[in-house]
């Protein structure tokens with residue numbers, strides 16, 4: 175049955191009532207979502223209504239509305255969706271015209287293909303610049319090595335080459351979902367996907383890991399842009415790396 179606002183009115187499961195609170199032992203995801211949006215706005219990652227974050231805890235996915243000032247989202251603006259079906263379980267009743275973020279299918283890629291607990295989408299200027307570096311454009315992937323912050327990515331070490339896939343941008347955000355899923359399948363080790371001239375999707379087991387991954391990547395994108403401007407090759411090990419030169423002998 176469709177309610178007045180076009181969303182189906184869902185029958186409550188008396189055993190597992192739809193709830194805006196959170197599963198025991200976790201921080202309240204709605205407070206985390208609104209708080210992180212404020213912090214990411216200050217970093218320039220989610221300005222002009224772009225970007226966002228979605229959290230998954232058990233049966234529930236928490237997501238911001240589309241086209242809103244991300245830094246001013248209030249708890250009752252947040253949508254709650256079923257993590258299995260993607261169905262909207264709770265919506266902002268005070269604002270019936272609000273729609274769930276256009277990033278929804280992309281956030282669900284992270285939940286379904288990586289069992290992520292959180293996915294962050296930024297329009298960070300350095301992430302966009304990283305998509306336009308000659309090496310990234312040529313290979314359709316961003317590669318970087320021998321920087322300390324690579325260790326902030328799960329399973330990576332200083333001497334590793336970090337590889338992040340790059341996909342082309344589309345006119346509408348949700349049209350990115352297929353190419354993102356393909357890139358995630360081809361780059362099983364990557365905790366993120368870059369979107370050419372658009373931004374970044376990065377995820378983690380929970381919001382702290384997703385936030386760490388995003389912060390480390392943003393730092394590495396910035397260093398790559400600066401190294402490129404200085405005529406330095408961020409994709410190659412430094413000549414004086416004893417471990418790498420020993421391995422090459």
Ligand SMILES: CSC[C@@H](O)[C@@H](O)C(=O)COP(=O)(O)O
Nearest residue numbers: 222224225240241275276277347
């Ligand atoms: C400035 S428009 C940005 C959007 O088209 C999109 O790229 C985006 O990241 C946010 O989409 P939204 O649906 O507002 O959550």
Ligand SMILES: [Zn+2]
Nearest residue numbers: 224225347373
């Ligand atoms: Zn976007």
